Amino acid sequence: MKTKFALLLGALLLATTAHARLNIVVTTPDLASIAKEVGGDKVEITTLARPTEDPHFVDAKPSFIVKLNRADALIEGGADLEIGWLPALLTGARNAKIQSGQPGRILGNAGVVMLEVPTTLTRAEGDIHPLGNPHYVIDPVNAKIVAAHLADAFAKLDSAGAEAYRANAKKFTDALDAKLAEWTAKLAPFKGAKVVSYHNSWPYFAARYGLTMNIFLEPKPGIPPSPAHLASVIARMKEENARVIIVDPYLNRKTAQTVARSTDATVVDVAQMPGGVKGADSYIALEDYLVNSLAAALEKK
Amino acid sequence: MNRNFWQGTIMVGVTVLIASAVSAQETNEVELLQRELRELRERMQSLEQKLNSAATNSTLLASPDSNGSAPTSASATPAKGWLPSDPLRIGRGGTYADIGFVGTFAAGGSTTKDIEGGTQLGGHDPNQNGFTVQGVEMNLQGAVDPYLRGNANLLFSVDSGGESFMELEEAWLETVSLPGNFQIRAGQILSEFGRANAQHPHTWGFVDSPLVNGRFLGADGLRNPGARLSWLAPTPFYSELMLGIQNSQGETAASFRSDGDAHAGEGEERLPFGYRHAENDRGVRHVTDLLFTPRYAMSFDVTDQQTLVLGASGAFGPNASGGSGDTVTQIYGLDLYWKWKPSNAHAGFPFVSFQTEVMVRRYQLGAFDWDENGNGGDNDGDGFVDAGIITDATGLAPAVLASETVTDYGGYAQLLYGFRQGWVAGLRFDYVTGERAAYERAGLLLVDGNGGGASLGRDPQRNERWRLTPNLTWYPTEFSKIRLQYNYDDRRDLGRDHSVWLQFEFLLGAHAAHKF
Numbered sequence: 001m002k003t004k005f006a007l008l009l010g011a012l013l014l015a016t017t018a019h020a021r022l023n024i025v026v027t028t029p030d031l032a033s034i035a036k037e038v039g040g041d042k043v044e045i046t047t048l049a050r051p052t053e054d055p056h057f058v059d060a061k062p063s064f065i066v067k068l069n070r071a072d073a074l075i076e077g078g079a080d081l082e083i084g085w086l087p088a089l090l091t092g093a094r095n096a097k098i099q100s101g102q103p104g105r106i107l108g109n110a111g112v113v114m115l116e117v118p119t120t121l122t123r124a125e126g127d128i129h130p131l132g133n134p135h136y137v138i139d140p141v142n143a144k145i146v147a148a149h150l151a152d153a154f155a156k157l158d159s160a161g162a163e164a165y166r167a168n169a170k171k172f173t174d175a176l177d178a179k180l181a182e183w184t185a186k187l188a189p190f191k192g193a194k195v196v197s198y199h200n201s202w203p204y205f206a207a208r209y210g211l212t213m214n215i216f217l218e219p220k221p222g223i224p225p226s227p228a229h230l231a232s233v234i235a236r237m238k239e240e241n242a243r244v245i246i247v248d249p250y251l252n253r254k255t256a257q258t259v260a261r262s263t264d265a266t267v268v269d270v271a272q273m274p275g276g277v278k279g280a281d282s283y284i285a286l287e288d289y290l291v292n293s294l295a296a297a298l299e300k301k
Numbered sequence: 302m303n304r305n306f307w308q309g310t311i312m313v314g315v316t317v318l319i320a321s322a323v324s325a326q327e328t329n330e331v332e333l334l335q336r337e338l339r340e341l342r343e344r345m346q347s348l349e350q351k352l353n354s355a356a357t358n359s360t361l362l363a364s365p366d367s368n369g370s371a372p373t374s375a376s377a378t379p380a381k382g383w384l385p386s387d388p389l390r391i392g393r394g395g396t397y398a399d400i401g402f403v404g405t406f407a408a409g410g411s412t413t414k415d416i417e418g419g420t421q422l423g424g425h426d427p428n429q430n431g432f433t434v435q436g437v438e439m440n441l442q443g444a445v446d447p448y449l450r451g452n453a454n455l456l457f458s459v460d461s462g463g464e465s466f467m468e469l470e471e472a473w474l475e476t477v478s479l480p481g482n483f484q485i486r487a488g489q490i491l492s493e494f495g496r497a498n499a500q501h502p503h504t505w506g507f508v509d510s511p512l513v514n515g516r517f518l519g520a521d522g523l524r525n526p527g528a529r530l531s532w533l534a535p536t537p538f539y540s541e542l543m544l545g546i547q548n549s550q551g552e553t554a555a556s557f558r559s560d561g562d563a564h565a566g567e568g569e570e571r572l573p574f575g576y577r578h579a580e581n582d583r584g585v586r587h588v589t590d591l592l593f594t595p596r597y598a599m600s601f602d603v604t605d606q607q608t609l610v611l612g613a614s615g616a617f618g619p620n621a622s623g624g625s626g627d628t629v630t631q632i633y634g635l636d637l638y639w640k641w642k643p644s645n646a647h648a649g650f651p652f653v654s655f656q657t658e659v660m661v662r663r664y665q666l667g668a669f670d671w672d673e674n675g676n677g678g679d680n681d682g683d684g685f686v687d688a689g690i691i692t693d694a695t696g697l698a699p700a701v702l703a704s705e706t707v708t709d710y711g712g713y714a715q716l717l718y719g720f721r722q723g724w725v726a727g728l729r730f731d732y733v734t735g736e737r738a739a740y741e742r743a744g745l746l747l748v749d750g751n752g753g754g755a756s757l758g759r760d761p762q763r764n765e766r767w768r769l770t771p772n773l774t775w776y777p778t779e780f781s782k783i784r785l786q787y788n789y790d791d792r793r794d795l796g797r798d799h800s801v802w803l804q805f806e807f808l809l810g811a812h813a814a815h816k817f
């Protein structure tokens with residue numbers, strides 16, 4: 001009995017003094033990269049989806065259940081991006097801390113104004129996202145909103161670290177602000193330029209930098225490109241002088257290349273997830289890469 | 302051996318429960334103290350924060366937006382008021398329950414006469430030449446309250462006679478966050494035995510269910526009212542221990558106290574095998590009248606792109622043969638699932654998955670004397686043994702069946718290859734057999750009441766059989782599919798059959814997230 005009490009006391013002391021790092025599971029690498037900036041060395045980040053992976057279709061692997069079971073917090077996109085795989089994992093995880101409504105359940109898009117929220121829902125339009133387009137993190141202004149929200153959310157979970165989280169978020173935001181001026185200037189000459197994308201996952205990026213992205217290789221979201229649709233894409237690209245096609249790492253690059261050959265366009269490898277293209281392992285490095293490679297491709301034409 | 306088994310099962314269950322209660326209590330105390338400390342600390346800090354927060358937040362959120370055009374305010378998406386012209390949302394996020402509807406149909410045919418229950422053992426397999434309604438399934442799910450989740454699957458179908466029927470496939474509530482990594486599911490549940498049994502028809506990789514599942518676990522799968530306790534073990538890899546406790550009677554407990562299965566021609570309207578005394582038709586009077594299904598599953602990510610799941614299952618309960626409670630069935634199963642998917646897969650493609658299950662069933666047949674009434678089987682007094690009674694090889698005297706235990710084996714292996722977006726090629730091999738039992742060798746006759754009789758011979762439900770099934774599926778989207786399948790089927794004493802089925806399916810409303 002005595003030893004039991006001593007053990008209890010020990011555990012208590014350990015829990016209150018030795019500030020165990022917050023164990024945070026993040027669904028996607030983009031949110032994870034911001035969580036790392038904000039959490040610094042006070043958090044342990046585990047990312048479920050890999051940076052080259054299609055975030056709509058991640059396998060609900062049992063190993064994820066174990067990760068979620070031990071998490072102090074879960075950060076998810078908040079706009080149904082992970083709807084196909086996360087719910088099954090959450091049920092298996094049986095972790096009270098990350099149930100919806102708990103401080104440990106963090107929605108990445110809190111405070112973000114979502115684009116393309118459909119007014120009518122019909123799957124005749126393909127697999128549209130009912131809560132708006134979930135690919136919002138790639139806009140640096142949204143990244144700032146995410147950072148501020150994560151700082152608040154982490155502070156709620158670990159009030160001792162509150163100041164550090166807010167300071168980290170501020171540092172990240174300042175760095176983004178400085179960069180944003182540079183990025184905006186770099187793409188400014190190409191205002192209105194047409195960029196063709198495979199899946200409609202870049203509206204936030206396009207809006208931020210004044211690019212026009214309304215031609216997609218997919219006829220409708222989630223529907224694979226058909227030859228007839230590709231023919232119409234080629235015609236439109238010629239007509240509207242669209243000369244750049246962007247392709248995410250998980251999409252079919254060959255299809256993009258075929259279209260590029262017929263339209264004399266350039267294929268640019270892009271990713272929304274840090275780590276999704278070589279050498280762009282942080283949020284800022286990725287945005288740098290995207291802006292520079294797009295500017296280079298648009299310049300060429 | 303019986304008693305030992307039951308004692309063992311109960312002892313293990315009780316030990317697990319006690320151990321968990323003790324450890325839960327200890328952690329509860331620690332947690333309580335921790336929480337109190339945390340709350341105190343939070344209260345102090347919240348005061349502090351209240352002073353600072355306005356300033357801190359505003360500097361962060363209102364940091365100069367060099368582009369100027371985008372919104373930086375922290376307000377969430379403004380909620381749009383509902384207008385009478387707006388659709389009522391059925392699906393996630395906007396309702397208390399997610400409602401989904403899946404219609405699965407098949408068209409095609411087979412060279413055999415006895416499709417329903419003969420070649421096709423599953424209750425939702427194609428059951429006739431021409432068109433089959435395999436099932437129209439309605440799924441409702443959602444949070445019941447902060448502590449429970451609810452799920453219901455109602456299945457509507459039409460049998461080969463054109464009769465519509467409804468099945469309560471599943472309806473259960475499940476705890477969300479019980480302490481100690483426990484979880485309880487209770488209601489009408491599919492037993493967690495292997496991989497295929499707990500899957501709903503529309504998630505199958507093939508048009509029909511595996512033969513071994515149809516024979517050992519039943520046409521509609523093993524499922525009954527009951528509860529399941531599961532425990533996620535604190536291992537570095539995924540490892541889960543489950544124990545199901547369910548009623549053991551009814552047609553959805555085929556190898557247990559099933560009263561025959563209306564779907565299954567292989568033994569339509571009669572017992573799986575063996576014959577029961579009237580008093581076997583009891584409900585649950587004793588704990589040994591229940592069905593116990595323990596399962597252990599573990600999983601490893603072999604590499605970033607490969608995952609392996611291994612499982613061992615058991616199902617133990619009384620069966621319908623013989624007298625009351627003196628015969629039991631034991632089913633043991635092993636399963637393996639392996640999946641490869643590259644890290645740049647698009648929309649889930651390409652992938653390769655391999656799944657296999659093997660099962661053994663030991664079924665105790667109780668003694669049965671067909672001369673129950675002591676009148677030589679002639680109840681109507683016409684001098685002949687009555688129709689429907691089983692006699693010895695002479696055809697003159699009702700048979701006396703000794704008790705015996707019969708053992709059956711079976712298994713399947715299936716490979717699915719998603720070779721391009723939306724396209725999956727599949728191949729499955731099925732095999733079932735059993736050793737020939739004394740009642741099959743005895744030359745028994747089933748008399749027709751006019752002095753004639755038909756030889757019982759081999760029990761069609763225990764006959765050796767194998768099947769080879771290639772198929773090709775096209776998923777235009779996640780919400781529809783078209784599948785073409787061919788079955789080469791070889792049944793001992795009945796010969797070969799060829800079947801071709803075209804399956805088509807649609808999904809409306811919410812789509813339940815995929816399990817791995």
Ligand SMILES: [Zn+2]
Nearest residue numbers: 056134200201
């Ligand atoms: Zn999308």
